[in-house]
Amino acid sequence: MRIDRTAAASRPVRTAAAGIALASASALALTACSGGSSAGAGFSDELDPDEEISLSLAWWGDDDRANKYEEAVAGFEKQHPNISVDTSWIAYPDYWPARNTEAASGSLPDVMQMDLSYLRQYGGTGQLADLSAAFDTTLDVSGLDEQLLTAGAIDGAQYGIPTSTNTLALFYNADVLDEIGVEPPAEGYTWDDYAAFVDEVEKAGAGQDPAIYGTADYTGTFWFFCQWLIQQGVEPFTDDGGLGFTQDQMAEFLELGSDARDSGVFYPIEKTKQIEPLGGFTVSEAASEMSWDNFLAGYVAETGQDIRMLPMPAGDNGPQMFWKPSMLLSASAGTEHPAAAAALIDYLINDPEVGTIFGTSKGNPAVAAQRDAMDVEPGSVDEKVVTFEEDVAGLVTEPAPIPVEGFGAIEAEYKRLGEELAYGNIGVDEFVTQWFAFAESNVGQS
Amino acid sequence: MSAATAAAPARAAARPEPRRSGARRRADVAAGYTFLSPWLLGFVLLTAGPMLASLYLAFTDYDLFRPPTWIGLDNFTAMFSDARYLKSAQVTSLYVFIGTPVKLASALAVAMLLNMKFSGQGGYRSAFYVPSLVGASVSVAIVWKAMFIDDGVVDRIQQTVGAPAGGWVGNPDMTIPMMILLAVWQFGAPMVIFLAGLKQIPAELYEAASMDGAGPLRKFWNITLPMLSPVLFFNLLLETIHSFQVFASAFIISGGTGGPADSTNFYTLYLYTKGFVQFDMGYASAMAWVLVLVVGVITALMFRTSRAWVHYSGEEN
Numbered sequence: 001m002r003i004d005r006t007a008a009a010s011r012p013v014r015t016a017a018a019g020i021a022l023a024s025a026s027a028l029a030l031t032a033c034s035g036g037s038s039a040g041a042g043f044s045d046e047l048d049p050d051e052e053i054s055l056s057l058a059w060w061g062d063d064d065r066a067n068k069y070e071e072a073v074a075g076f077e078k079q080h081p082n083i084s085v086d087t088s089w090i091a092y093p094d095y096w097p098a099r100n101t102e103a104a105s106g107s108l109p110d111v112m113q114m115d116l117s118y119l120r121q122y123g124g125t126g127q128l129a130d131l132s133a134a135f136d137t138t139l140d141v142s143g144l145d146e147q148l149l150t151a152g153a154i155d156g157a158q159y160g161i162p163t164s165t166n167t168l169a170l171f172y173n174a175d176v177l178d179e180i181g182v183e184p185p186a187e188g189y190t191w192d193d194y195a196a197f198v199d200e201v202e203k204a205g206a207g208q209d210p211a212i213y214g215t216a217d218y219t220g221t222f223w224f225f226c227q228w229l230i231q232q233g234v235e236p237f238t239d240d241g242g243l244g245f246t247q248d249q250m251a252e253f254l255e256l257g258s259d260a261r262d263s264g265v266f267y268p269i270e271k272t273k274q275i276e277p278l279g280g281f282t283v284s285e286a287a288s289e290m291s292w293d294n295f296l297a298g299y300v301a302e303t304g305q306d307i308r309m310l311p312m313p314a315g316d317n318g319p320q321m322f323w324k325p326s327m328l329l330s331a332s333a334g335t336e337h338p339a340a341a342a343a344l345i346d347y348l349i350n351d352p353e354v355g356t357i358f359g360t361s362k363g364n365p366a367v368a369a370q371r372d373a374m375d376v377e378p379g380s381v382d383e384k385v386v387t388f389e390e391d392v393a394g395l396v397t398e399p400a401p402i403p404v405e406g407f408g409a410i411e412a413e414y415k416r417l418g419e420e421l422a423y424g425n426i427g428v429d430e431f432v433t434q435w436f437a438f439a440e441s442n443v444g445q446s
Numbered sequence: 447m448s449a450a451t452a453a454a455p456a457r458a459a460a461r462p463e464p465r466r467s468g469a470r471r472r473a474d475v476a477a478g479y480t481f482l483s484p485w486l487l488g489f490v491l492l493t494a495g496p497m498l499a500s501l502y503l504a505f506t507d508y509d510l511f512r513p514p515t516w517i518g519l520d521n522f523t524a525m526f527s528d529a530r531y532l533k534s535a536q537v538t539s540l541y542v543f544i545g546t547p548v549k550l551a552s553a554l555a556v557a558m559l560l561n562m563k564f565s566g567q568g569g570y571r572s573a574f575y576v577p578s579l580v581g582a583s584v585s586v587a588i589v590w591k592a593m594f595i596d597d598g599v600v601d602r603i604q605q606t607v608g609a610p611a612g613g614w615v616g617n618p619d620m621t622i623p624m625m626i627l628l629a630v631w632q633f634g635a636p637m638v639i640f641l642a643g644l645k646q647i648p649a650e651l652y653e654a655a656s657m658d659g660a661g662p663l664r665k666f667w668n669i670t671l672p673m674l675s676p677v678l679f680f681n682l683l684l685e686t687i688h689s690f691q692v693f694a695s696a697f698i699i700s701g702g703t704g705g706p707a708d709s710t711n712f713y714t715l716y717l718y719t720k721g722f723v724q725f726d727m728g729y730a731s732a733m734a735w736v737l738v739l740v741v742g743v744i745t746a747l748m749f750r751t752s753r754a755w756v757h758y759s760g761e762e763n
Binding site: 093094096097100101103104121122125126127268269270271272273274275276277406408409412416419420423425434442 | 510511512529595596612613615616617618701702703705706707708718722723724725727
């Protein structure tokens with residue numbers, strides 16, 4: 001390319017330029033190809049121990065998770081010398097474009113980690129195998145709670161097996177709060193109490209260098225909105241895959257943060273954008289943050305400080321939390337080795353060794369045998385998560401909302417508009433109008 | 447660029463050689479096409495085929511998972527009421543129409559400096575080209591981001607001159623200047639071409655002008671620029687098209703979101719989001735074709751106006 005450019009610098013410029021212009025213009029056109037895959041048969045077959053099989057396995061996560069998966073896979077390969085597993089992994093946001101492209105060309109990995117947000121997208125469009133066919137042969141799901149297992153099914157077809165559960169929590173940095181002399185929210189605190197806490201931290205922490213904030217704008221996260229809706233007695237999604245809430249309800253939730261937004265009490269969005277993928281909480285400049293409880297290990301590792309957990313803020317009937325089935329495992333409908341794929345899933349959800357390897361890094365293991373196999377050392381991160389989940393078990397009163405098709409897109413749009421809101425480019429009303437307009441064309445089968 | 451290089455052997459192979467027999471000529475043609483085949487196959491399978499497919503998809507509703515359904519021009523009309531689309535077009539235009547001239551001006555200025563005669567010039571030439579060698583890489587975008595955050599290098603320089611602005615990365619008003627600076631910094635390729643062009647301007651012209659009492663500015667306007675105009679045209683064309691394609695740097699600096707607040711949501715980035723994240727490949731294909739058309743029209747306009755300001759030496763009279 002550079003040689004071309006230099007060589008073409010004199011008379012033949014015109015033709016060369018035209019050629020390059022044409023080539024560049026045509027290279028711009030995006031490519032896409034289509035393809036489908038037939039529904040996976042053979043999941044009820046027994047595994048043939050002599051057949052040489054190569055399986056592909058994909059997950060999202062960081063390198064810590066990658067090491068754990070590699071260790072688990074090595075155990076599986078040892079148990080099944082005839083099967084070799086090719087692994088691939090990538091961060092969550094990049095995981096989906098990659099899978100989406102593979103789905104379009106019918107080349108999904110044999111086994112892949114699946115999120116509830118995308119289960120309908122993939123399961124509902126015939127990309128994933130119904131694993132229930134393997135329940136009597138290679139895949140043992142007897143260790144899973146019935147309700148949890150059902151969360152991985154759509155219309156009776158088992159498209160994913162949850163490997164763990166998560167619930168939402170409020171994390172706070174006890175060291176930082178000590179330093180500025182603010183008490184954490186008390187048990188049974190409400191959304192209003194939390195807003196007051198955030199206010200108090202901002203006032204107390206303003207003199208610090210760098211300034212300490214209470215939290216970043218929490219109204220810009222879709223899952224927190226879902227949690228709040230449940231507390232209002234609203235099912236976020238209807239049984240037929242539509243939205244169960246109104247524009248007014250969304251506006252009401254966003255208004256929870258309006259005062260703090262207007263007076264600059266939240267951790268500034270300008271700062272958040274600069275340190276992404278970290279956040280104010282991970283750099284110890286915000287004293288609290290809501291998130292999934294399996295984030296504890298990451299927070300402790302990043303901050304090196306005393307991070308503790310509380311249940312979510314309460315509504316009129318308490319926090320009304322839910323277990324979100326997470327890190328599902330699915331098999332591609334087009335896999336050539338259904339029995340082996342099912343066996344790999346079986347190993348990953350049931351084997352006690354795998355439970356020891358992952359601990360609570362993916363959430364609390366779904367199967368008791370794996371929970372019991374964890375090395376829960378007193379004072380360890382695993383212990384904190386397990387204790388938290390035991391403590392809040394009584395507060396977890398609701399079933400997890402089953403995300404609609406297109407959930408991933410509407411969740412991302414909610415986050416994007418939350419950013420615009422935080423920058424003050426739009427108001428709550430515009431947020432709601434724009435989000436609903438987007439949801440209308442992205443939810444369910446278009 | 448592959449088009450230009452690969453076409454050359456084809457022309458050579460097909461050149462008629464009258465004294466040879468017909469069979470021999472056919473063998474030559476066959477050999478020519480054989481040598482051409484790797485490129486030809488690549489072009490048909492990897493470029494032309496997918497392009498045709500995307501042309502079809504542009505008129506469909508296609509979510510990657512279900513077969514596409516024909517919806518006529520709906521994708522194209524939807525663009526006019528898509529606020530994010532319009533914003534991305536606006537952001538891209540700013541980047542192209544401000545960034546490209548600034549980049550070319552810097553490239554020309556540096557090329558003229560490097561065209562002077564003093565010792566160690568070769569070292570300087572290499573040094574100025576280095577950013578362009580590493581410029582397209584992921585790591586540079588990451589370093590760039592680090593330079594422009596709170597308390598980064600740029601912020602500190604601003605503090606010492608008494609104009610603290612905080613980090614540019616988190617400020618939607620400052621991200622486009624930041625992106626343009628990143629592009630300008632990678633001026634090496636047009637600079638080398640300018641330098642080659644400058645070296646071809648006959649020294650007699652400047653000598654004659656000096657005799658007539660022309661100053662440096664006068665020489666620049668009346669000799670350098672006209673003599674350099676073919677090279678300038680070439681660079682302008684290339685860099686404009688190149689700017690429209692900006693993707694990687696924005697993707698990395700914004701973490702793939704085009705943020706903050708869509709301020710770096712360039713056309714190609716939004717296209718990617720539409721197609722691969724929001725499952726709207728039909729719309730994304732339509733966007734791609736609109737971009738091809740726009741770039742095509744702008745290129746045609748440049749060729750049109752070039753007759754007025756580009757002088758090919760020897761073509762006059």
